Amino acid sequence: MTLYDGFRPAVVVVGASRGIGRAIAKVAAREGSVVVLVARSPEDLDAAAADVRQAGGEAFTLALDLLSTDASARLQDFLTSNGLICDVLVNSAGYGLRGAATLIPAGDQLGIVDLNIRALTDLTLRFLPGMAARGRGGVLNLGSIAGFAPGPNMALYYASKAFVRSFSAALHQELRSTGVTVTCVAPGPVSTEFLEKSGAGRATLFKVLPKLDADRVAESAWRGFKSGRRLVVPGISAKLVAFLAALLPSAVTLPLVGRLQRRSGDPCPCGSGKTFKECCRIRPRGAIAGDR
Numbered sequence: 001m002t003l004y005d006g007f008r009p010a011v012v013v014v015g016a017s018r019g020i021g022r023a024i025a026k027v028a029a030r031e032g033s034v035v036v037l038v039a040r041s042p043e044d045l046d047a048a049a050a051d052v053r054q055a056g057g058e059a060f061t062l063a064l065d066l067l068s069t070d071a072s073a074r075l076q077d078f079l080t081s082n083g084l085i086c087d088v089l090v091n092s093a094g095y096g097l098r099g100a101a102t103l104i105p106a107g108d109q110l111g112i113v114d115l116n117i118r119a120l121t122d123l124t125l126r127f128l129p130g131m132a133a134r135g136r137g138g139v140l141n142l143g144s145i146a147g148f149a150p151g152p153n154m155a156l157y158y159a160s161k162a163f164v165r166s167f168s169a170a171l172h173q174e175l176r177s178t179g180v181t182v183t184c185v186a187p188g189p190v191s192t193e194f195l196e197k198s199g200a201g202r203a204t205l206f207k208v209l210p211k212l213d214a215d216r217v218a219e220s221a222w223r224g225f226k227s228g229r230r231l232v233v234p235g236i237s238a239k240l241v242a243f244l245a246a247l248l249p250s251a252v253t254l255p256l257v258g259r260l261q262r263r264s265g266d267p268c269p270c271g272s273g274k275t276f277k278e279c280c281r282i283r284p285r286g287a288i289a290g291d292r
C-alpha cells in the first residue's frame with residue numbers, strides 16, 4: 001500500500017480560471033505537479049489548463065459553482081474518478097462588494113459569506129483530515145490585508161477575510177510538526193478583475209496603494225507555503241498596512257478605513273438617495289435615520 005493508496009497527489013486550485021488562482025496554478029505546475037483547476041467558466045479554465053501544461057504540469061479542469069451546497073462532494077467525486085487525491089488545496093475563489101451594508105442587497109452580501117467563508121471551510125474540512133493522516137501537503141488560503149481591520153463600506157468582504165486569517169492561523173497551529181502546512185496569503189491590491197468587479201478599485205484606499213501583479217503574489221504565496229509559513233503578506237506597502245492595522249486602535253482605523261473605502265459621490269448609508277456629504281455628515285449629532 002502506498003502513501004496515497006494508489007491515487008496520484010494533486011494540487012487543487014479553486015478559483016483557478018483567472019487572477020491569483022490561475023497564477024498560483026502556473027507556479028505549482030513548474031514542479032511537474034498534477035493540477036486540478038476549478039471555477040465556473042469552462043473557456044477560462046481551458047486557457048488556464050494550457051498555461052499549466054506549458055509550465056510543465058498535468059492539468060485537469062472541473063467547471064463547478066462553489067456556491068452549490070454539494071460542490072465539495074462533487075469535487076471529491078471528480079478527484080476519485082480520475083485517480084487523484086487532494087495533496088494541496090489552494091482556496092482562491094472569492095469576491096467582494098464595495099458600498100454600505102444597508103444599501104447592497106442582502107443576498108449579494110450573503111453570497112460573500114457563502115463563497116469566501118462557507119465554501120472555503122467546507123473544502124478545507126473535507127481535504128485536511130486526509131492530509132493530516134498522511135502527514136503531507138497542506139492548504140493555501142487567500143486572505144487579504146482587508147482581514148487586518150474591520151472595513152466600513154466593504155464590511156462583509158473585510159469580515160470574511162478576517163475569518164480566513166483567523167481560521168488559517170488556528171489550523172496552522174493545530175497542525176504544527178505534523179508535516180502539514182496551512183498558510184494564509186494576505187495581499188494588498190492585485191491587478192485582477194476582482195478590483196473592477198468588487199468596486200474596490202474605485203475606492204481611495206485601493207487607488208493610493210500600489211498594485212502588485214498576480215504572478216508576483218503567486219510566487220511569494222507558493223514560496224511561503226512551501227517553507228511552512230503561517231502568514232504571507234506580499235509587498236512592502238501591504239506589510240506596512242498590516243502592521244499599522246495591528247498597532248492602531250479601532251477608534252482610529254474604523255473612521256480612517258471607512259473614509260478610504262468611500263469615494264466622493266457615494267450614496268449615504270441611510271438610504272436617503274443623497275450623497276454622504278449632503279446627508280449624514282452634516283446631520284446634527286444624535287439625529288436618527290428617517291428623522292429628516
Ligand SMILES: NC(=O)c1ccc[n+]([C@@H]2O[C@H](COP(=O)([O-])OP(=O)(O)OC[C@H]3O[C@@H](n4cnc5c(N)ncnc54)[C@H](OP(=O)(O)O)[C@@H]3O)[C@@H](O)[C@H]2O)c1
Nearest residue numbers: 015017018019020039040041066093094144189190192194
Ligand atoms: N485582486 C485583489 O486586489 C485581491 C487582494 C487581496 C485578496 N484577494 C483575494 O484573492 C482571491 C482571488 O482574487 P482574484 O483577484 O484572483 O479575483 P478574480 O480575478 O476575480 O478571480 C476569482 C476567481 O474565483 C472564481 N470564482 C468566483 N466565484 C466562483 C464560484 N461561485 N464558484 C467557483 N469559482 C468562482 C472565478 O472564476 P469564475 O468566475 O470562472 O467562476 C475566478 O477564477 C480572492 O479570494 C480575493 O478576495 C484579491
